[in-house]
Amino acid sequence: xxxxISRFLITQSKRMCFFALGLSLFACGGKDQSHGNSVKEYAxxxxxxxxxxLKSSYPVTIKGKQDIEIRPNVSGFITxxxxxxxxxxxxxxxxxxxxxxxxxxxxxxxxxxxxxxxTNVATxxxxxxxxxxxxxxxxxxxxxxxxxxxxxxxxKALLAQTEAQLIxxxxxxxxxxxxxxxxxxxGSIPYREGSLVSPSIQTPxxxxxxxxxxxxxFSMTEKELLNLVREGGSVKEILEKMPEVELQLADGTxxxxxxxxxxxxxxxxxxxxxxxxRATFPNDNNILRSGGTGSVLLPYVNDNAIIIPQKATxxxxxxxxxxxLQPDNTIKNTEIVIFNLNxxxxxxxxxxxxxxxxxxxxxxxSLRDGMQIKPITPEESAARVKAMTQPRPAxxxx
Numbered sequence: 001x002x003x004x005i006s007r008f009l010i011t012q013s014k015r016m017c018f019f020a021l022g023l024s025l026f027a028c029g030g031k032d033q034s035h036g037n038s039v040k041e042y043a044x045x046x047x048x049x050x051x052x053x054l055k056s057s058y059p060v061t062i063k064g065k066q067d068i069e070i071r072p073n074v075s076g077f078i079t080x081x082x083x084x085x086x087x088x089x090x091x092x093x094x095x096x097x098x099x100x101x102x103x104x105x106x107x108x109x110x111x112x113x114x115x116x117x118x119t120n121v122a123t124x125x126x127x128x129x130x131x132x133x134x135x136x137x138x139x140x141x142x143x144x145x146x147x148x149x150x151x152x153x154x155x156k157a158l159l160a161q162t163e164a165q166l167i168x169x170x171x172x173x174x175x176x177x178x179x180x181x182x183x184x185x186x187g188s189i190p191y192r193e194g195s196l197v198s199p200s201i202q203t204p205x206x207x208x209x210x211x212x213x214x215x216x217x218f219s220m221t222e223k224e225l226l227n228l229v230r231e232g233g234s235v236k237e238i239l240e241k242m243p244e245v246e247l248q249l250a251d252g253t254x255x256x257x258x259x260x261x262x263x264x265x266x267x268x269x270x271x272x273x274x275x276x277x278r279a280t281f282p283n284d285n286n287i288l289r290s291g292g293t294g295s296v297l298l299p300y301v302n303d304n305a306i307i308i309p310q311k312a313t314x315x316x317x318x319x320x321x322x323x324x325l326q327p328d329n330t331i332k333n334t335e336i337v338i339f340n341l342n343x344x345x346x347x348x349x350x351x352x353x354x355x356x357x358x359x360x361x362x363x364x365x366s367l368r369d370g371m372q373i374k375p376i377t378p379e380e381s382a383a384r385v386k387a388m389t390q391p392r393p394a395x396x397x398x
Contacts, residue, residue: 039329039372039373039374040373040374041373041374041375041376041381041384042360042362042363042367042373042374042375042376042381043360043361043362043375043376043377043378043380043381044325044358044359044360044361044375044376044377044378045308045309045312045358045359045361045378046356046357046358047306047308047353047354047355047356047357047358047359048355048356049303049304049305049306049355050304050305050307051301051302051303051304051305052301052302052305052307052348053299053300053301053302054299054300054339054341054342054343054348055246055297055298055299055300055341056224056297056298056300056341057248057295057296057297057298058218058219058220058295058296058298059218059293059294059295060216060217060218060247060293060294060295060296061216061217061218061291061292061293062214062215062216062217062288062289062290062291062292062293062294063209063214063215063216063217063290063291064184064185064209064210064211064214064215064290065210065211065212065213065214065215065280066182066184066208066209066210067207067208067209067210067290068181068182068184068207068208068209068210069204069207070095070096070178070180070181070204070205070206070207070208071199071201071204071205072096072098072175072178072197072198072199072201072205073172073175073199074098074103074172074175074176074198074199075098075196075197075198075199076098076099076102076103076176076196076197076198077098077099077194077195077196077197078096078097078098078099078191078192078193078194078195078197079097079098079099079100079193080096080097080193081095081096081189081192081193082094082095082096082097083095083186084186084189085186085187085188085189085206086185086186087185087186088183088184088185088186088286089180089183089184089185089186089208090180090183091180091181091182091183092179092180093179093180094177094178094179095178095179095180095186095205095206095208096177096178096191096205097176097177097178098175098176098177098178098197099176100173100176103169103172103173103175103176104173106169106172106173107166107169107170107172107173109169110162110165110166110168110169110170111166111169113162113165113166114159114162114163114165114166116162117155117158117159117161117162117163118159120155120158120159121152121155121156121158121159123155124148124151124152124154124155124156125152127148127151127152128148128149128151128152130148131144131145131148131149132145132148178205180208181208182208182210183210183212184208184209184210184211185208185209185211185286185289185290186206186207186208187206187207187208187209187290188206188207189205189206190203190205190206191203191205207290209289209290211283211286211288211289211290212282212283212284213280213281213282213283214280214281214282214283214288214290215278215279215280216247216259216278216279216280216281216294216296217276217277217278218276218277218279218296219269219272219274219275219276219277220264220274220275220277221273221274222268222273222274222275225264225268225275238264239261239262239263239264242260242261242298243298243299243301244258244259244260245258245259245260245261245279245296245297245298245299246258246259246296246297246299247259247281247294247295247296247297248294248295248296248297249292249294250292250293250294255281255287255288255294257281257282257283258281259279259280259281259282259296260279260280261277261278261279261298262278262279262280263277263278264276264277265277279296300339300341302348305348305349306348306349306353306354306355307346307347307348307349308322308336308346308347308349308353308359308361309345309346309347309361310342310344310345310346310347311361311362311364312359312360312361312362312364313336313347313364314364314365319335320335320336320337320338320347321333321334321335321336322334322336322352322353322359322360322364323359323360323364323367323369324353324357324358324359325358325359325360325373325375328372329372329373329374329375330370330371330372330373331360331367331369331370331371331372331373332369332370333369334352334353335352336349336351336352336353337349337350337351337352338350358375360373361378362381
């Protein structure tokens with residue numbers, strides 16, 4: 001009897017143990033299931049329109065407003081250099097002196113010829129006057145009078161010719177001093193003292209660049225140009241609407257003055273698919289030099305732009321998407337279109353989003369369409385990350 005009671009008690013004990021183990025497993029499974037269905041927190045940004053300014057960069061070539069080639073009008077050896085390369089010159093300032101001796105001699109010859117011609121004219125005038133008086137008294141014939149008058153006319157023509165030669169000789173002598181036709185900066189000087197120069201030389205004596213204002217040339221693609229033209233109005237009206245541009249110099253620094261786009265080429269180069277544009281920059285401090293390079297920065301301003309972080313987007317087949325938070329805290333993927341310029345951290349959205357929309361801005365690669373999340377503000381997300389990354393006090397570690 002005792003043996004049967006013992007067996008009964010052992011059997012009941014085993015059943016209770018199995019029952020308790022089952023309850024324990026059930027509780028653990030339920031706890032794990034509850035943990036698996038927990039809703040995760042994600043930072044959500046509410047979109048608001050804001051003012052945005054993006055800048056597109058174009059390589060440029062800098063030229064002076066006037067780049068004037070200096071060439072001699074007479075031939076001869078250079079006897080004097082009056083300036084050096086890079087010198088600032090004024091209009092009318094002497095640049096070169098060409099050997100003047102032969103032109104001074106030519107001038108003296110021309111002056112002598114004029115004096116001789118004047119004397120001959122005076123003599124012919126006396127002769128003609130005398131012949132006219134004799135003809136009046138019927139002493140000489142009409143033929144003799146006409147011959148005297150013709151000789152006077154010939155002498156006067158010869159005088160005019162010698163006076164013209166005198167003017168030319170004086171001009172040639174003045175041309176031996178080569179002067180600057182405008183204010184500017186002297187370029188390179190390939191010819192030095194002793195060099196033989198002439199009006200037919202291929203390389204100019206130098207180039208004087210007027211750099212008070214500088215022309216900055218750059219090219220814009222046909223697509224970008226069409227976007228400007230579609231805004232409406234004539235080319236002149238479009239240019240007036242365009243904002244001032246900035247100039248980044250070759251060393252990466254920004255030029256302190258702003259420029260204005262003044263012209264757009266009417267022809268698109270087939271080889272490059274781009275149109276040439278020209279901006280004008282003041283250059284009172286002579287910082288810019290003809291032949292320089294850099295980049296012009298063309299701003300694009302939008303007063304009601306929708307700006308989103310680049311990390312909030314994901315890409316599928318070259319299309320960009322974001323997750324929009326729905327009223328029931330589920331998310332929906334939505335395609336967006338962005339502006340072709342960006343600052344490297346944010347996108348300007350042109351379609352797909354509107355003010356008031358809420359988008360997920362973190363962990364988008366781990367999300368899926370229709371998933372439910374717990375939205376938190378970007379500030380709360382930043383505070384949580386900061387708390388997780390801060391070192392724990394030594395007391396808590398123990």
